[in-house]
Amino acid sequence: MAKSKLFFDVVASLDGFIAPEGMDLKHANDPDFKQWLSQWTRLQKWVFQQRFFRKNLKLGDGGETGHDNRMLEETFVRTGVSIMGKRMFDGGERFWPEEAPFHTPVFVLTHQTRKPWERPGGTTFCFVNDGIESALGQAREAAGNKDVRIAGGANAIQQYLNAGLLDEFTIHYSPVFFGYGSPLFSGISKNINVKIRNAVASKEVTHITFEVER
Amino acid sequence: MAKSKLFFDVVASLDGFIAPEGMDLKHANDPDFKQWLSQWTRLQKWVFQQRFFRKNLKLGDGGETGHDNRMLEETFVRTGVSIMGKRMFDGGERFWPEEAPFHTPVFVLTHQTRKPWERPGGTTFCFVNDGIESALGQAREAAGNKDVRIAGGANAIQQYLNAGLLDEFTIHYSPVFFGYGSPLFSGISKNINVKIRNAVASKEVTHITFEVER
Numbered sequence: 001m002a003k004s005k006l007f008f009d010v011v012a013s014l015d016g017f018i019a020p021e022g023m024d025l026k027h028a029n030d031p032d033f034k035q036w037l038s039q040w041t042r043l044q045k046w047v048f049q050q051r052f053f054r055k056n057l058k059l060g061d062g063g064e065t066g067h068d069n070r071m072l073e074e075t076f077v078r079t080g081v082s083i084m085g086k087r088m089f090d091g092g093e094r095f096w097p098e099e100a101p102f103h104t105p106v107f108v109l110t111h112q113t114r115k116p117w118e119r120p121g122g123t124t125f126c127f128v129n130d131g132i133e134s135a136l137g138q139a140r141e142a143a144g145n146k147d148v149r150i151a152g153g154a155n156a157i158q159q160y161l162n163a164g165l166l167d168e169f170t171i172h173y174s175p176v177f178f179g180y181g182s183p184l185f186s187g188i189s190k191n192i193n194v195k196i197r198n199a200v201a202s203k204e205v206t207h208i209t210f211e212v213e214r
Numbered sequence: 215m216a217k218s219k220l221f222f223d224v225v226a227s228l229d230g231f232i233a234p235e236g237m238d239l240k241h242a243n244d245p246d247f248k249q250w251l252s253q254w255t256r257l258q259k260w261v262f263q264q265r266f267f268r269k270n271l272k273l274g275d276g277g278e279t280g281h282d283n284r285m286l287e288e289t290f291v292r293t294g295v296s297i298m299g300k301r302m303f304d305g306g307e308r309f310w311p312e313e314a315p316f317h318t319p320v321f322v323l324t325h326q327t328r329k330p331w332e333r334p335g336g337t338t339f340c341f342v343n344d345g346i347e348s349a350l351g352q353a354r355e356a357a358g359n360k361d362v363r364i365a366g367g368a369n370a371i372q373q374y375l376n377a378g379l380l381d382e383f384t385i386h387y388s389p390v391f392f393g394y395g396s397p398l399f400s401g402i403s404k405n406i407n408v409k410i411r412n413a414v415a416s417k418e419v420t421h422i423t424f425e426v427e428r
Contacts, residue, residue: 014408014424015399016230039404044241138390175400175424179337185229190253194228199415199422206413207265210228210389 004143005167006136007148008157009075010184011043011205012171017181024087028094034180042176046204052076056101075170079104080146081139083132085156086110089125091124099123102151105142107135109145109156132159154182161212162189168197170209218357219381220350222364223289224398225257225419226385226395231395238301242308248394256390256424261417264288270315276357280418290383291319296354299370300324303339313337316365319356321349339381346373352370368396375426376403382411382422 009020020043022034031037047053051063063069079128081104084092089108092100099121100106106125114127128135139148150160160166171184194210201207220304224232234257235246261267263295265277266287272294295318298306303322306314313335314320321337331339342349353362364374374380385398408424417422 035404070265143279173422175408177399177404177406177408179404181404185391188229190249190391190393194389194391196415196418196420199413199420201410201413201422204410205412208387208413208415208420214383 004080004140004145005044005078005147006150006160006165007016007147007168007170008152008162008166009155009170010152010172011047012163012173012184013043013181014173015177015179016150016183016185017178018184019182020178021180023091023181025090025094026053028091039176039178040182041106043178046172046174046202057097058099066202068205069206071170071172075149076148079149079182080143082106082149082151083135083156083160084108084151085153086112086152088153088156100125105139107142108173109135127185132156132163132165136160136165154184154186156203158186158188161192162187164192164212164214166212167214168209168211170207173206173208174204175206180194218294218359219292219361219383220362220364220379221372221384222366222370222374222380223384223421224366224386225261226285226387226398227257227390227392228387229391229393230365230397230399231392232398234392235394237305237395239304239308242305253390253392253395257388257392260386260388260416261286262410271311272313280306280416282419283412285384285386285421289363292361293363296320296363296365297349297353297370297374298322298365299367300326300363302370303366314339316330319353320365321356323349327372346370346377346379350385352372368398368400371398372400372402374403375406378406378426378428380426381428382423382425384421387422388401389420391419 020036021040022036046203049064050069051065052069054063100119100123103122108127110127117125193213197209199208226232234250234253236250241247257400263278265279266282266283268277314333314337322341324341328341407427411423413422
């Protein structure tokens with residue numbers, strides 16, 4: 001049986017940030033701080049226009065059905081399990097709807113011990129305290145034939161990339177600048193070699209997929 | 215007469231650097247420092263394979279003649295004048311061949327006063343002491359119907375971008391990580407809006423061209 005793939009798939013600003021400055025629990029009630037909410041909305045604008053995303057988050061009918069939509073849907077369908085860092089989970093616990101948008105097991109990297117937290121719609125958050133490789137082992141087992149996604153944040157992605165564990169990744173570059181924020185790539189090892197699989201420019205986003213050379 | 219365009223065109227690592235750590239005058243004789251020379255060579259690998267680049271730098275016959283080559287040649291042909299920062303010039307004064315690869319006037323942003331420096335092959339370096347807008351005015355005049363390129367470095371590009379003076383730009387993403395170096399985009403204003411013109415993935419590089427919305 002082919003081993004499932006480990007990948008990530010993120011939206012980044014042109015200056016390489018996946019979240020704007022000020023998008024954190026401290027400023028969750030203060031969307032005017034550094035205009036973080038409007039910055040986030042500009043970054044994700046194309047996502048909110050896609051039919052699959054709207055359906056998955058129950059935002060209503062309609063939406064685009066072209067290449068951008070197919071990419072979102074394919075990424076969702078291939079994902080058997082997601083892994084995420086604690087800070088991303090904390091933000092999501094605050095902002096995701098009750099029916100969290102994963103609909104699979106999600107392994108959260110944390111030092112906190114906590115019982116699995118089951119949400120309506122098939123998402124169960126499991127808290128892993130013994131490191132990224134253990135989380136990956138558990139994720140692979142739970143994912144079966146499907147792939148494992150590092151959902152974020154940047155720190156979790158960087159740890160898996162620098163450890164040489166990732167197989168491939170997709171960056172959706174939105175044509176916006178943040179100036180400051182959470183950089184997707186920070187301190188990445190020079191020894192990580194990748195090759196380009198393909199790039200597609202849609203009207204409002206450029207998708208680039210890379211394979212990590214092992 | 216249509217005003218000539220102001221643009222930049224750079225090769226960047228996936229983590230957004232246009233030069234590796236250690237690539238400076240201080241370490242010019244020490245290519246093993248942070249492996250800056252081999253990092254630079256990895257970044258520019260696809261460029262050295264192109265027929266136009268090889269011919270322009272008199273590196274010998276042969277070379278690729280596909281899309282990557284056409285992009286390099288078109289960028290050269292459209293460029294009537296280049297503008298560059300003082301640090302880029304200092305590095306180039308050290309490393310460019312006697313017949314510098316511009317073959318046009320080049321305006322250098324500097325506080326130093328210095329007479330124009332004419333090189334064989336049509337490159338003349340002119341030193342401008344009164345700011346980026348003055349340099350642009352002089353460059354436009356000298357460029358005639360051709361376009362004006364901000365050659366680099368990152369700081370000069372950032373100044374022109376943040377001042378709202380750029381019309382368009384192309385980033386050639388090489389599939390390498392540097393970890394540290396000169397970031398192409400640092401502190402870019404949130405108010406700069408761009409749209410994607412097109413993206414092309416070649417075997418070893420992804421070219422993305424953006425237009426700045428004015």
